[in-house]
Amino acid sequence: MAETTVHTFQSSADIAYNQICKKILDGELAPGQRLTRREMANLTGVSIIPVIEALHRLEDEGLVESVPRVGSRVLLVTDDVIRDRLMLREAIECQVVRILSESITGEQINNLMYMADQLDSTSRETEYSDVFWDRHYRFHATMAEYSNCQSLITGLRKLNLFHILQRQTKSVHAIRHEFPGNWHRRVVEAIQQGDPDNAEKVLREHIERSLIFRKQTQNRRNDKKSKEG
Incomplete structure (x- = not known):
């Protein structure tokens, strides 16, 4: 019997x-780089009309921005943009843990506990590697999937695309050093307790620490520039 190729x-x-x-996520197209329709058509081997549609989709995904008198370009990863995405993440994930606190099953808790322990035990030496960030995303994406809310799932997926772009700019800092080693397990334990307010509080503290650390890092960077200037 002949094999069927799908x-x-x-x-x-x-x-x-x-x-x-x-190419954006691999860093071949850098943040701020113009994406002209003609160049993108030559790059991808398709005509301009499909390129226009693709650029609109990438803009909706948050990887491309449209600038007056410039056109389409890869999103610039500025401190304001990073802060904006962290605020969006806080809104999405706090809602996720609230939902899970009232609806999660025992099997789902066990799965999240396993993933949290695996993530928390990942060596800090590898936290810039794909292993750490893949585990990090899978943990948070799985929580969103368990919420059964498509808007939350989609929103978190878009935030992950931005995070990959952010990593390409080397603007991701070692915020994990600021957290206790069992931080993600603590989130799951808070969900397991069945108290939406407490689960939200634990997760909000996690994200707020990220913001504080980023602000401290930016202040140190500004101080260094002032001294060099």
């Missing part, structure tokens, strides 16, 4: 989107 159809817009997205 081909997944991709439109020209899909091809352009996937190729441009990959």
Whole structure:
């Protein structure tokens, strides 16, 4: 019996989107770099109309921005943008843990405990590696999936794309050093207690520490620039 090969159809817009997205996340297209329609068409091997659609999708994903008199460009990762995304993450994930506190199953708790312990035990020497960040994203994405709220799931996925872009700019700092070793397990334990207010409090503290550390890092960077100037 002959084997059947299954081909997944991709439109020209899909091809352009996937190729441009990959080059952005790989750092080949740097933050702030202009993405002209003609250049992107040549880069991806499709016509301009599919490129326009792809750029609109990437803008919706938060990886591309449209600037007057400039056109489309890769999103600039500024401190204001980073802070904005952290605020969005806080809103999404606090709502996620509130939902889970009232609806999570025993099997889901066990799975999250396992993932949290695995993440918390990841060596700090590898926290800039794909291993650490893949585990980090899978943990938070799984919590969002357990909420059964598509808007929260999609929002967190977009934030992860931004985080990958942020990592390419080397603007991700070692905020994990500021947290106790069992930090993610503490989040799961708070969910397990069934108190939405306490679960939200624990997660909010986690994110607020990230903001504090980032502010301290930025202040040190500004002080260094002032001394060099």
